[in-house]
Amino acid sequence: MSSNSIIPKEQLTAYQRWELAAFEDINELAAGATPADAAQPLPPDSLPGAEPAQEEAAVEVEQPAQNIPYPTAEEMEALHQQAYQDAFGEGQKAGFEKGFEQGLSEGRQAAVNDVEQMTSVLAVLERANRDFESSMAEVVLDLALALTQQMLRQVLPVKNDILLPLIREALASLPQVNQHPRILVHPENGKVLRELLTADIAHFGLRIIDDHTIQPGGCKIEAGSSEIDATVESRWSRLLAALGRNGDWFEVS
CATH class of the missing domain: 3.30.2320.30 (ATP synthase, E subunit, C-terminal)
Structure with a gap:
């Protein structure tokens, strides 16, 4: 068959797949058929396992794919910015919480260090004050003794x-x-x-x-x-x- 024998799609009618029937069915059909019947083509619905042509055509027809619009550059940029802002917000929140805890811990440690330093300074000042008072007491006592001695020498x-x-x-x-x-x-x-x-x-x-x-x-x-x-x-x-x-x-x- 040459390529000129191809029937255009618009001229096609419903068709039925041919399937080999069982031998018993074929014999029965052959026995009861007349030469005139044999010359007539079988209707599509009379063959075993046949389905309506319309349903078969409906199965064979491909549904055209729906046109899904792609996002525009502005929408892509907006999505990118939204994702960035969400990630930035989460990171900022986590960083703030971590920084707050770290700052609080460092602040407490700094306060402890300041208290220790202040305690040390106060201890040094207290010792210096005691030493000063002691030295001043010694000086005052020596002065009092000297004055007493001089007074006694005169009296x-x-x-x-x-x-x-x-x-x-x-x-x-x-x-x-x-x-x-x-x-x-x-x-x-x-x-x-x-x-x-x-x-x-x-x-x-x-x-x-x-x-x-x-x-x-x-x-x-x-x-x-x-x-x-x-x-x-x-x-x-x-x-x-x-x-x-x-x-x-x-x-x-």
Whole structure:
């Protein structure tokens, strides 16, 4: 068959696929058919397994594809911007939360460090204050001792009766036995004491002895095996020892 025998699509009618029937059906058809029937083509619906031609044509006709419009450049750009903004927002939120937690942690640590530094500074200042107070106390004490010594050096030579309370207190502390106490004093003090202690001299049998080695304002009392050293040097040394100092009355302050 040449290409000129091809029937155009517009002239086609419904058709039916030919299928080989079973041998029993073919025999029955052949037995009952007449020559006229054999010359006539079988209707499409009479063959076994045949379906309506319209339905077959409907199956064979291809449905044209729907035209789906592609997004424009503006729509693509808008989608891109929206996706970018969404991603940026999520990233910004996550970054903010992470940064907030990190900043809070760093802030707390910085506060702890500041408190520790401030505590250290306060401790240093407190130690410095104590040292300053201690050093100032030492300075003030030294100054007070120096002033006291200078005052005593000026007062004792002229205040000849300054020993009277001290001598009476010392005599009262001595054992009450038959003994005659001896009082060694500077000659300037001895003159005054002999006048002021007239009654005590008679009562205790006191003897006032002048001794130039004893500084004015001081004395020594001897009674048997007992001795009271009330010299200015001894009393000054005991005062310095009580204040944690070492010194000598003869040292010029």
